[in-house]
Amino acid sequence: MSGTRIGIYPGTFDPITNGHMDIISRAAKHMVDVLIVGVAQNIGKNPLFSAEERVEMVTQETASINGGALIKVRSFNNLLTDFAVSSNATMLIRGLRAVSDFEYEFQMASMNSYLKPDIETAFLMASDRNQFISSGLVKEIAKLGGDVRQFVSPEVHATLMSKFSN
Numbered sequence: 001m002s003g004t005r006i007g008i009y010p011g012t013f014d015p016i017t018n019g020h021m022d023i024i025s026r027a028a029k030h031m032v033d034v035l036i037v038g039v040a041q042n043i044g045k046n047p048l049f050s051a052e053e054r055v056e057m058v059t060q061e062t063a064s065i066n067g068g069a070l071i072k073v074r075s076f077n078n079l080l081t082d083f084a085v086s087s088n089a090t091m092l093i094r095g096l097r098a099v100s101d102f103e104y105e106f107q108m109a110s111m112n113s114y115l116k117p118d119i120e121t122a123f124l125m126a127s128d129r130n131q132f133i134s135s136g137l138v139k140e141i142a143k144l145g146g147d148v149r150q151f152v153s154p155e156v157h158a159t160l161m162s163k164f165s166n
Contacts, residue, residue, distance in 0.1 A: 007032035007069075007091035007122075008084050010076075012040050013054050014047040015156050016061050017138055019130035023095040026124055028068035035069040036087050037062060041077040048139055048163060051075045061153060081116040090119055097126045097134070 009027055013020060028035045037058050041051045049057070052075075059073045076083040084092060092112060094105050109121035126133075133151050142148045142160050149157050 004034060005032045005091065006034045006036065006087060006089040007093050008036045008038045008080070008087060008089045009093040009095075010038040010040055010080050010083075012042045012045055012047060012135065013037075013058050014042075014045070014049055014135050015054070015138065015152060015160055016058050017130075017133045017135055017151050017156075018153070019095065019097070019126055019133040019151075020135075021061060021065075021153075022127050022130050023093070023124050024062060024071070025065055025068075027093045028065055028071055030068070031093065031122060032069045032091060035071050035093075036089060037071065037073045038080070038083055038087075039073065039075040040080075041075055049159075051077075053159075057156060057159060060155060079115070081112050081119060084119050085116065092119060092121045094121060094123050095126055096123050097131050 007027060009024055011020060024035065024037060039051060039054045039058055047054065055073055055075050062071045062073060065071060080092065096102060096105060105123065112119060112121060138148050138151050143164055148160065152160065
């Protein structure tokens with residue numbers, strides 16, 4: 001696969017939102033030949049869904065993306081840069097929603113560059129309609145009985161509602 005541009009879009013995806021899907025679609029269409037959606041196990045964040053459930057959700061959601069890069073979904077529990085090296089990726093793709101994301105993402109990109117100088121970080125700005133969406137807010141609204149259908153797909157909405165009904 002010489003010359004193949006492989007990128008990783010990492011996240012917890014707890015759950016995957018329309019904002020995540022927007023970044024995945026755009027990255028797959030314009031930036032890489034293979035896009036690996038890296039589902040971080042991130043136990044420290046106390047995810048609502050298990051790593052296996054999140055991988056399944058992301059796999060189902062990304063199956064509908066046509067055109068552009070081949071999309072693969074994999075979980076990881078090591079350093080992102082080590083995951084990138086083991087995946088032969090040369091690009092990390094990150095989404096930025098607001099100025100508040102920039103400082104953290106800038107620090108992460110700088111640290112990742114220090115750890116693995118051959119891996120670039122590229123940022124995609126969230127589209128206007130998705131700038132305010134976060135998995136954390138979606139979970140909080142859903143847990144309190146609010147309507148989150150405009151922020152997630154119907155399938156993710158059903159999975160989320162099922163989780164909170166238990």
